[in-house]
Amino acid sequence: MSEPAFHGADELLDAINVAYADDWPAGFSGTYAVMECLGEGRGCDTFLAQDADGEQYVAKRYDKAVWSIDPSDDILEALDHPALPRHVASFEDEDSAVIVRTYIEGSSLERYARKNDLGEQEIARIVAELCDVLAYLHRRPEPIIHRDIKPENVIVRPDGSVALIDFDIARTYREGGEADTVFFGTRAYAAPEQYGFAQTDARADIYSLGVLLRRLLTGSPRENKNVRVYRPLEKVIAKCTAFDPKDRYADVGQVKRALLSANPKSRGLRIAGLAVVAVLAVALSAFAGLQIYKAVTWSPFNSDAIPAVLNDEDRVADAVGFMQDKYDTHLFDNANDTATIGLLRQTLIECYGLDRDYAYGAQKEGLPGESDEFFMPWGWDDGQTVRRETAVYAAVKVHDPTLVAEDQWTKLPDDNGEYPGARVALMFAEETGILTGANQPYDISVGELALIFANADRVFEAAASARS
Known part of the structure; x- marks a missing residue:
């Protein structure tokens, strides 16, 4: 011995x-x-x-x-x-x-999720990191399929990075190989083909990745239509977990791009659009006939466009609820966080149907100006914080671009160096009540961003109703 x-x-x-x-x-x-x-x-x-x-x-x-x-x-x-x-x-x-x-030090993702209140941004980061690990496995000359992606087999290290363990049932994929004849894996997470319908390839791991994403977001690997998931992430889950492998993402690189695009707070990342140019054309044409409102001299409070008897804190909460209900969005859930340009762009894309290229386009040279090729004249990074006048400019322009057009700049009493389009939008907002409750001029919160957009929606809806 x-x-x-x-x-x-x-x-x-x-x-x-x-x-x-x-x-x-x-x-x-x-x-x-x-x-x-x-x-x-x-x-x-x-x-x-x-x-x-x-x-x-x-x-x-x-x-x-x-x-x-x-x-x-x-x-x-x-x-x-x-x-x-x-x-x-x-x-x-x-x-x-x-x-x-x-031995990899850390906590299993199952335990880590139980002990921490994971937000959508953190969940998207974790699953995106897993995509990088799986890309290494799947893109080898002979791809390796893990076949047991689940929270217990993911380790979250003390520094927050993730690792993938337990390769007991991993297999090498070989072109023309036979169908899996014996079921291996964890039933709640295993792709249908792991039950012997076909040879498992990388898309089996993508299926399990989608189930894992659902588990982190809802607390269960099984679909529950009574639990609402942030819509862009829900679409990622649905595509990952399609029954037929050909209906899933073709590779984990596509999954990662979809995750990062769905994350409204992702800094330095271009946020993918959820609509096409035609939607923008329809939205703008609907308002093309509107010129300067008769409502410029009309108080929105008189028509109950904006709740009048609220303190600022309640007004923000009311606005967040208004945006959530109207657009079925979770963009404004973290109301106390500082709003970013990325979140503002995502609001324009997800809630108002702007095309991604239009929302992200920017003037390449010369002084800022209005253009049909881009929505905002500033090429700011997604991580930059939002000023009140920038949010007002976006909230007004998305409803009626003619209100910030260059022919309106003559209304300005002077040239104070600020962008004229934003200044005329601010004037309109002051006159119509859109600024009600929005008192912070710089580094506005997510809740205040929701407040400005909700106020603008209410003012424009009331004006359209009054005209009909």
Whole structure:
């Protein structure tokens, strides 16, 4: 019987390792001491092990009566990625096989999600990082399919980065290979083809990734129509989890781009549009006949366009609820956060149907001016904070571009250096009540952004109703 590696931390553990040393293949007990059982499965147990130098590892012991396994052919031996465990050693005898891999410190995503109130932005970041790991596996000359993507197999490290573990049922995809004949995986997360309908390819992992995204957003891997999910992320889930693989995303790169596009607070990222140019044309043409409102001299309070008896805090809460109900959006849920240009652009795209290129276009040279090619004349980064006059300019212009057109600039009493289009929008907002409750001139909050858009919606709706 070989002596176990001495760890010196617990005499009882040393005694247990000595007593059960014969249960391990030759060579393992002389190199590693078992510290803890991390998990038990059918014919496969997972242990935390330690060598004589105090380094920790994960040792997986497979019962050969259950598993047909060649420990010398560990799929991780050929892989080298910081978000994957590395193969360290393997041992076997007639009854069992043991594979030792590096230990990744952290918490399982299952536990991490339970202990933390994860917002949509954090969830999108985590799943996007997983896409990078899967891209490494799927884009190899012989793609590797994990086949068991679930929260328990994702580790969130102390620095917040993620790693993917448990490659027990991973397989190499080979063109023209046969259908999977035995079901492997976790039923709630497994793609239909893992039940033997076809050979699993990268799209099986994409299916599981979509289920994992649903689990993080709703608390359950199963679809529940009574739980509302932020609409762009709901679309990502639906496409990932399509029954037919050909209806899913073709690769995880597409999933990552969709996730980042769906994230309204993602800084430095271009936010993908949800509408086409035709929608914009219809929206603008509907208001093309409106010139300067008779409402310029009309108080919106007299027509109940904006709630009159509210304090500023209640007014913001009312506006957030108004935008959520009208547009079925979660863009304004974090009302106390500072609004960004990215969020403003996403509001224009998701709520008002602007085309992405139009929302993100910007003047390349010369002084800022109005153009049919771009909505805002400033090429600001998505992460920049929002000034009140910028939000007002956007809220007015999205309803009627003629109100900020260059022929309206003559109304301005002077040239104070600010963009004239924003100044005439601000004048209109002051006269019609759109500024009601919006008292912060710089770095406005998400709630104040909702307030300005809600006020503008109410003013323009009341004016359209009065004219009809």
